[in-house]
Amino acid sequence: MGLFGKKKVQVFEPPIDLKADSPSPAENQQREIACRQSEAAVPTKELVFDAVARRADRVMLDYSKDVVSGRYMIDGMWHNIDPRDRITGDAMLMALKCLAGMKPEERRARQEGKFLIEHEVTKVKFNGTITSQGVKTGERVIIDLAPKKKRVFKTLNDVGMREAMQEKLREHLRAERGIVLVSAPPGGGFTTTWNATLKSTDRLLRDFIGIEDEGKHETDVENVNMETFNGAAGETPDQMIKKLLLRQPDVFTLADLCNAATVNKMCELASDPNEGKLIVAGVRAKDAVEALLRVLLLKASAKEFAQNVRAVLNVRLVRRLNDTCKQPYQPPPQLLQKLGIPPGRVKALYREWQPPPPDPEREKREMKEGLPPGACPLCRKEGPQCGGIGYRDRTGIFELLEITDQIRDALVKQPKLEVLRKIARAGGHRGLQEEGIVLVAQGTTSLTELQRVLK
Numbered sequence: 001m002g003l004f005g006k007k008k009v010q011v012f013e014p015p016i017d018l019k020a021d022s023p024s025p026a027e028n029q030q031r032e033i034a035c036r037q038s039e040a041a042v043p044t045k046e047l048v049f050d051a052v053a054r055r056a057d058r059v060m061l062d063y064s065k066d067v068v069s070g071r072y073m074i075d076g077m078w079h080n081i082d083p084r085d086r087i088t089g090d091a092m093l094m095a096l097k098c099l100a101g102m103k104p105e106e107r108r109a110r111q112e113g114k115f116l117i118e119h120e121v122t123k124v125k126f127n128g129t130i131t132s133q134g135v136k137t138g139e140r141v142i143i144d145l146a147p148k149k150k151r152v153f154k155t156l157n158d159v160g161m162r163e164a165m166q167e168k169l170r171e172h173l174r175a176e177r178g179i180v181l182v183s184a185p186p187g188g189g190f191t192t193t194w195n196a197t198l199k200s201t202d203r204l205l206r207d208f209i210g211i212e213d214e215g216k217h218e219t220d221v222e223n224v225n226m227e228t229f230n231g232a233a234g235e236t237p238d239q240m241i242k243k244l245l246l247r248q249p250d251v252f253t254l255a256d257l258c259n260a261a262t263v264n265k266m267c268e269l270a271s272d273p274n275e276g277k278l279i280v281a282g283v284r285a286k287d288a289v290e291a292l293l294r295v296l297l298l299k300a301s302a303k304e305f306a307q308n309v310r311a312v313l314n315v316r317l318v319r320r321l322n323d324t325c326k327q328p329y330q331p332p333p334q335l336l337q338k339l340g341i342p343p344g345r346v347k348a349l350y351r352e353w354q355p356p357p358p359d360p361e362r363e364k365r366e367m368k369e370g371l372p373p374g375a376c377p378l379c380r381k382e383g384p385q386c387g388g389i390g391y392r393d394r395t396g397i398f399e400l401l402e403i404t405d406q407i408r409d410a411l412v413k414q415p416k417l418e419v420l421r422k423i424a425r426a427g428g429h430r431g432l433q434e435e436g437i438v439l440v441a442q443g444t445t446s447l448t449e450l451q452r453v454l455k
C-alpha cells in the first residue's frame with residue numbers, strides 16, 4: 001500500500017475511557033498520551049470494555065511463546081476468552097503498563113500499577129489494578145476491576161435468607177449474652193453476610209462496639225462504634241477490651257476472631273451472669289461445623305467456648321440462573337425423591353441455557369442478525385443478559401446451626417467434623433445441601449451449580 005493509497009479504515013472505538021491514576025496531573029497526561037498513541041490502543045479498550053460488559057471482576061492474561069491466552073472471572077468462575085497473538089498482546093500490555101506507571105520493558109519482576117476506567121455510556125467508574133509477573137512459561141498479568149461506587153450492604157432479605165431462618169437468627173442476636181458466629185469460606189461472601197447480619201441487630205436499642213484490624217476493613221454499618229487495632233504491628237483485640245469496657249457496651253462485634261487470647265476473653269465476657277455481653281464474631285470456614293472447629297484450632301479453651309457459643313451462621317455463594325433464559329425440565333420422580341422434594345411440590349426444575357452444537361449455517365445467520373458467536377439468543381433482546389453463560393449474579397445458601405447441649409458436649413469431648421455433623425443432623429439441623437436444594441426447587445439455581453459449589 002503506497003503512502004497516498006492508504007485507505008482510511010473506520011475503527012470502532014468502544015465507549016470506554018482509560019485514565020491514569022497518579023497524584024500528578026502532568027504525569028497522568030504523559031501516561032495517557034503514551035497509552036493512546038500505542039498501536040494497541042483500540043484492542044486494549046476493547047478488552048477492558050468487553051470485560052466490564054460481561055461483569056468480569058478479574059482478567060487474567062497468560063503470555064506464552066506464541067500466544068496470549070485470557071480468562072475472565074465472572075461470579076466467581078473463570079471463563080476462557082479468545083486468545084490474542086503475541087504482537088497484539090504485547091502491544092496491549094505495553095499500553096496498559098504505560099497507563100499504570102509500570103516499566104513496560106520489565107517482564108520478569110513483579111510489578112503493580114493502578115488506573116481508572118469510565119464507561120462513557122453508563123458513566124460507571126472502576127478502579128483498575130494491574131499486576132504482572134514473569135512465570136516459567138512467560139508472563140502472567142492480572143487486571144482487577146472494582147466498581148468505584150461505595151459499597152451499600154443489603155439486608156438479610158435482600159441476600160436471600162429464608163424468613164424463618166432470619167427469625168431464628170434474630171432471636172440469637174437479641175440474646176443478652178453468648179457468642180454468635182458468622183462464617184464463610186475465604187473470599188466467598190463473608191463481607192456481605194457480615195454486614196447484613198449486623199444490620200438486622202437491635203443496634204439502635206443497645207450499645208455496639210465493633211473491633212477490626214485497620215488493615216482488613218469489613219464493617220460498614222451505622223450505629224456500630226468502630227475501634228481498630230494494628231494487626232500488622234502484632235496488636236490483637238484482647239488487648240483493647242479493658243479500656244473499651246469502661247464505655248459499658250452491650251455487644252462486641254469482631255469481624256475476625258484472630259487468636260486464642262481474644263476467644264478466651266470473649267468467652268469470659270459472654271459468660272458473666274450479671275454483666276454478660278453478646279459477642280458477634282467472624283470466622284472463615286466452609287460450613288457451620290467447621291467454623292466451630294476453626295475456633296478451637298486457635299487453641300482457645302474448648303470448655304468455655306462450648307458453653308458460650310449460641311449459633312453459627314454460614315454462607316456459601318451460588319450462581320443464580322438467569323431468569324430470561326433458564327430452561328425448565330421435568331425431573332424424574334426418582335430424582336425428586338433423592339433430593340428429598342415431596343412429589344407434587346415442584347412442577348419443573350430449571351437448568352442453564354445450553355449453547356446449541358456448532359452449526360456454521362446458523363452461526364452465519366446469527367452473525368447477520370448482529371449476534372456474536374457464543375452469545376445467548378434468548379436474552380439478547382430484553383431482560384438481563386447472561387453473556388452466554390446462562391447465569392447472572394450470585395446468591396447465598398445459608399445454614400444456621402443452633403448449638404444444642406449434645407453439640408456442646410461433643411465440642412469438648414470429641415471435636416471432630418464427622419462426629420459434630422452427625423450430631424447436628426440427628427438434632428434436625430439443615431445443612432448447606434438441604435438449604436441448597438430449596439434454591440434448586442425454587443428455580444433460583446440449577447442442580448449442577450449446587451453440586452459444583454458443594455463438591
Ligand SMILES: [Zn+2]
Nearest residue numbers: 325376379386
Ligand atoms: Zn441467556
